[in-house]
Amino acid sequence: MRKILVIFCLLTCLLIPNSAADSSNQENWEVDLENGYISTKPIFVDDQVIVRTSGFWTGDDRPHVYSFDVQSGIENWRFSNPNSTNHDMSPLLHISAGQGECGTWSNMILVAWTDGQVTALDSNDGGLIWSSKTEVVTWGITGAMAQDGENLVVPTRQGLSRFCLSDGSENLRVDLPQLSWRNGVTVTEDSYLLGNEEGVLNIVSKDGNVTNITLSQGMIRHPPIVTTAGIISHLQTSSGSAIYLGAELISEEGRSPAIPVNIGSRVYFGTSESVSVWVCEIDCVLEGRSEFHTNGEITVEESGDSSVIWYPRNNQQGGWGYGIPGEVIQLFSSSHDTYTTAGMSFGPNGEMAFGNDAGVLVVVLDDENLESSQQDESRSSSFQAHPAHFLMVGLLLGIAYSIYNSNRDLTNKLGVLLILVVAIFALPFVSDTWSKEVDKLTENPGDWNDDWPDSWIGTQVVVFELPDGDVAIGGLSGYDNVEQLTDAAALDAGVDVEKQSYSIGEMIVSFDGHELEGWEFTVDGERTPVGISQAAVSEDSVVRWSAA
Amino acid sequence: MVMTDGVHGTALGPVEMLVLNVVLVSFSFFLLCRPTQSAKREILVLTSITLAAASSRILLEPFPNVQPLTLMCLVMGASLGARRGMAFAVMATMLSNIVLSHGLWTFYQATGWAAIAFVGSKLSLVHGSQLEMKKLIFTAAIVSVLFDWWVSLSALSSLSTISDFGIYLLNGLPFDAIHAIASIASAVCIAPYLANLLHVETATLEEPLSIGEVDVITA
Numbered sequence: 007m008r009k010i011l012v013i014f015c016l017l018t019c020l021l022i023p024n025s026a027a028d029s030s031n032q033e034n035w036e037v038d039l040e041n042g043y044i045s046t047k048p049i050f051v052d053d054q055v056i057v058r059t060s061g062f063w064t065g066d067d068r069p070h071v072y073s074f075d076v077q078s079g080i081e082n083w084r085f086s087n088p089n090s091t092n093h094d095m096s097p098l099l100h101i102s103a104g105q106g107e108c109g110t111w112s113n114m115i116l117v118a119w120t121d122g123q124v125t126a127l128d129s130n131d132g133g134l135i136w137s138s139k140t141e142v143v144t145w146g147i148t149g150a151m152a153q154d155g156e157n158l159v160v161p162t163r164q165g166l167s168r169f170c171l172s173d174g175s176e177n178l179r180v181d182l183p184q185l186s187w188r189n190g191v192t193v194t195e196d197s198y199l200l201g202n203e204e205g206v207l208n209i210v211s212k213d214g215n216v217t218n219i220t221l222s223q224g225m226i227r228h229p230p231i232v233t234t235a236g237i238i239s240h241l242q243t244s245s246g247s248a249i250y251l252g253a254e255l256i257s258e259e260g261r262s263p264a265i266p267v268n269i270g271s272r273v274y275f276g277t278s279e280s281v282s283v284w285v286c287e288i289d290c291v292l293e294g295r296s297e298f299h300t301n302g303e304i305t306v307e308e309s310g311d312s313s314v315i316w317y318p319r320n321n322q323q324g325g326w327g328y329g330i331p332g333e334v335i336q337l338f339s340s341s342h343d344t345y346t347t348a349g350m351s352f353g354p355n356g357e358m359a360f361g362n363d364a365g366v367l368v369v370v371l372d373d374e375n376l377e378s379s380q381q382d383e384s385r386s387s388s389f390q391a392h393p394a395h396f397l398m399v400g401l402l403l404g405i406a407y408s409i410y411n412s413n414r415d416l417t418n419k420l421g422v423l424l425i426l427v428v429a430i431f432a433l434p435f436v437s438d439t440w441s442k443e444v445d446k447l448t449e450n451p452g453d454w455n456d457d458w459p460d461s462w463i464g465t466q467v468v469v470f471e472l473p474d475g476d477v478a479i480g481g482l483s484g485y486d487n488v489e490q491l492t493d494a495a496a497l498d499a500g501v502d503v504e505k506q507s508y509s510i511g512e513m514i515v516s517f518d519g520h521e522l523e524g525w526e527f528t529v530d531g532e533r534t535p536v537g538i539s540q541a542a543v544s545e546d547s548v549v550r551w552s553a554a
Numbered sequence: 555m556v557m558t559d560g561v562h563g564t565a566l567g568p569v570e571m572l573v574l575n576v577v578l579v580s581f582s583f584f585l586l587c588r589p590t591q592s593a594k595r596e597i598l599v600l601t602s603i604t605l606a607a608a609s610s611r612i613l614l615e616p617f618p619n620v621q622p623l624t625l626m627c628l629v630m631g632a633s634l635g636a637r638r639g640m641a642f643a644v645m646a647t648m649l650s651n652i653v654l655s656h657g658l659w660t661f662y663q664a665t666g667w668a669a670i671a672f673v674g675s676k677l678s679l680v681h682g683s684q685l686e687m688k689k690l691i692f693t694a695a696i697v698s699v700l701f702d703w704w705v706s707l708s709a710l711s712s713l714s715t716i717s718d719f720g721i722y723l724l725n726g727l728p729f730d731a732i733h734a735i736a737s738i739a740s741a742v743c744i745a746p747y748l749a750n751l752l753h754v755e756t757a758t759l760e761e762p763l764s765i766g767e768v769d770v771i772t773a
Contacts, residue, residue: 418742419742419743422735422738422739422742422743423739423743425735425739426620426732426735426736426739429731429732429735430617430618430620430732433618433728433729433732436728437728437729440725440727440728441725444721444724444725447721447724
C-alpha cells in the first residue's frame with residue numbers, strides 16, 4: 007500500500023509541471039487565415055509576424071492584414087480594407103520610427119491596396135495612422151513600395167506617388183501613360199525606377215522629371231535592380247522572358263519570371279523553367295543555372311557570412327526550393343503545399359514564416375522538426391532505395407529460410423511483420439487516395455436555381471450577375487474548364503467578354519463592358535484556388551460570375 | 555488556431571490539464587490499492603512492463619498508429635485481471651504522453667486502453683502461459699478499430715456536425731487498418747512472450763507464503 011502511495015505521489019509530481027507548462031512553448035504553429043491567398047511574404051517586426059491575404063474571399067469577407075505573436079501564434083491585431091478589390095499583392099513594408107523635415111513618425115506597417123489606398127498602421131495595435139488614395143484603373147496598387155528617407159514612394163497603377171511618412175500628405179505625383187502591375191519601385195540616389203506593362207523602364211527624378219528606356223514588347227513586374235554594370239530588368243514576354251542590362255538584351259529566359267533579387271554584384275533570377283545567378287560588375291555574366299519552377303518572390307536567408315537563396319515553387323506540388331543556381335536546388339515542403347508565389351521569410355532569431363495559396367500561415371521557431379525533404383527535382387521520378395525496401399527483402403529472405411527449415415512459427419511471425427511493413431509503406435498513398443474518395447462523399451452546397459428549366463439538369467450552366475440583371479445560360483456540355491465554359495455561354499448569351507493575360511493566367515476584365523470592381527466566379531457555389539484556365543468543371547457544374 | 559504538433563483535438567489549459575492528470579492518477583491509485591497485499595515482485599513486474607509499454611509507444615511514434623500497447627493491455631488484463639490491467643493502461647498512456655504530447659485526447663486514450671484491458675480480463679484469452687491465439691488475434695483487431703473510433707471522439711468538439719464526424723472516421727479507416735494489422739503482428743510476435751513472462755513471474759505469488767508458526771506446524 008505504501009509503495010503504491012509513493013508511486014502515486016511520484017506520478018503526480020511528474021505530471022504537475024507538465025500541466026502548468028506555458029502553452030506558448032511550441033516549436034511551430036500555424037493558422038488558417040481563411041480569407042485569401044498569401045501572395046507576399048510575411049514580415050517579422052519585433053515580436054510579431056505580420057502577413058496579408060489576397061484573393062478568394064467569400065461573402066462580405068475581405069483581404070486582411072494580420073499580426074501574430076511570433077512565439078505563441080496568438081493574434082495581436084488585424085486590419086481589413088472593405089473596399090479592396092482583387093489581388094492585393096503589394097508586399098507589406100515596415101518603417102521604423104524616425105523624423106524628417108515633414109514631421110516625425112512612429113513604427114509603422116505600410117499597406118498598399120488594390121482600391122488605390124495606402125494605409126499606415128501602428129505596428130503595435132494595427133490602428134490606422136493615416137491613409138492616402140491613389141488612382142484605380144480596374145486595380146490600384148500591386149507593386150512593392152519603398153522608403154526614401156522621410157518619404158514613402160508608391161508605384162501606382164498609372165504613375166508614381168510620394169507621401170510624407172509622418173502624415174501621408176502627397177509631395178510628389180507623376181502620371182505615366184502606361185498601366186502597370188506588380189511593378190515595384192526602386193529608389194536610387196537621385197531617382198525612382200519603375201517599369202510597366204509595355205516594357206518601358208521609367209526613370210523619375212526626385213523632382214518629378216521623367217525619362218524612359220523602351221526595352222521590348224513585354225512587361226516589367228518587379229522593382230528594377232541597380233548594379234555597377236547598369237539597371238537590370240527581367241521582362242515577361244509573349245514567348246517567355248528576357249533579361250535586359252540597361253537597354254541591352256543579355257539573355258532570353260523561360261516563362262513567367264520571378265521577382266529577382268541581388269546580393270552585392272550577384273543577381274538571382276527565376277522562371278517556370280530555371281533559376282539562374284548572374285554576376286554584374288562591369289558586365290553581366292551567367293554564373294550558374296539549375297532547373298526549377300519559380301514565379302514569385304525570391305528571398306534571401308542570411309546565414310552567417312553566407313546567404314541561402316529561396317525560391318517559391320509555383321506549381322501544384324508547391325513548396326520552396328533553396329540553394330545556389332548551378333548546384334542542386336533542395337526542396338523544402340510543408341503539409342500545406344500548393345501553388346506558391348510568396349517568399350520565405352526569416353526572423354532575427356532563426357524563425358521562419360511562410361504561406362501560399364492555401365492561405366495558411368506557418369511559423370517555425372525550431373527547424374529541427376521540419377518536414378523537409380531534400381530532393382533534387384530531376385531525381386524525383388526515378389526509383390530511390392528506402393530502408394523499408396531492405397527490410398522487406400530481409401523479411402522475405404527470412405520467410406524463405408523459415409519455410410526451408412519447416413519452422414512454421416517463425417514463418418508466421420515474419421509473415422505478419424512483412425504485411426505490417428508493406429502496410430506502413432503503402433499508407434501515405436492509400437490514405438491519400440482514400441481521402442480523395444471520401445471527399446467526394448462530402449455534400450457540395452451546389453448552386454442550382456429551381457426556376458431554371460428541368461432540361462438544364464445535368465448540364466453545364468453559367469450565370470452572369472450583370473448590373474442590369476442576371477443572365478443564365480444552361481444546357482451546355484463538353485467543356486473542361488471555367489474559361490471554355492464562360493466563353494461558350496457568353497457567346498450564346500451575347501455577352502461581350504474582355505480578358506487580359508497575367509502571369510497568374512487569364513483574367514476577366516469586363517462582361518458587356520462592365521468592369522466594376524473586378525469579377526470573381528464560383529463553381530457549384532464554391533470558390534476555387536486556381537484561375538479560370540485551370541478551374542475544372544464537370545458535366546453538371548454551375549459557374550456563377552459576380553462582381554467582386 | 556491549429557497547432558502543427560497537436561492534431562487530436564481540443565488543447566487543454568494548465569488547470570484543465572492538472573485536473574485531468576489528477577483524475578487519471580487517482581484512478582490508477584484506486585485500481586492498484588486493491589487487493590491490499592501486493593508482493594514486491596508484482597510491483598516490479600507491473601512497473602517494468604508499464605515502462606516498456608510506454609517506451610514502445612514513444613519509440614514507434616514515427617510509424618503511424620502502430621500501437622503494441624493495445625495488445626499488451628489485452629494480455630495484461632487477461633493475465634493480471636481487470637484492476638491491474640486497467641491501471642497498467644492508464645499509467646502507460648500517461649507516461650508516454652508526457653513525451654508524445656498531453657491533452658484531452660489522453661483521457662480518451664487512457665480510458666480506451668483501460669476498456670481494452672477490461673475486455674481482456676473477461677475473455678479468457680490466457681490459460682496459464684498458453685494463449686488462445688485465434689481468439690486473441692480476432693479480439694486485438696476488433697478492439698484496435700474500436701479504440702481508434704473512441705479516441706476520435708476527442709476531435710468531436712472541433713467538428714461542426716455528426717456527418718462531419720462520420721467523414722472524419724471514414725478518412726481514418728486506413729489508419730485503423732494499420733492499427734489492427736500492428737495489433738495482429740504484436741499478438742503473433744509479442745503476446746506469447748508477454749503471457750509467459752507474466753505467468754512465470756506471478757505464478758509463484760499465488761502460492762501461500764510460508765511464514766511464522768504455520769511453517770512450524772506444517773514442517
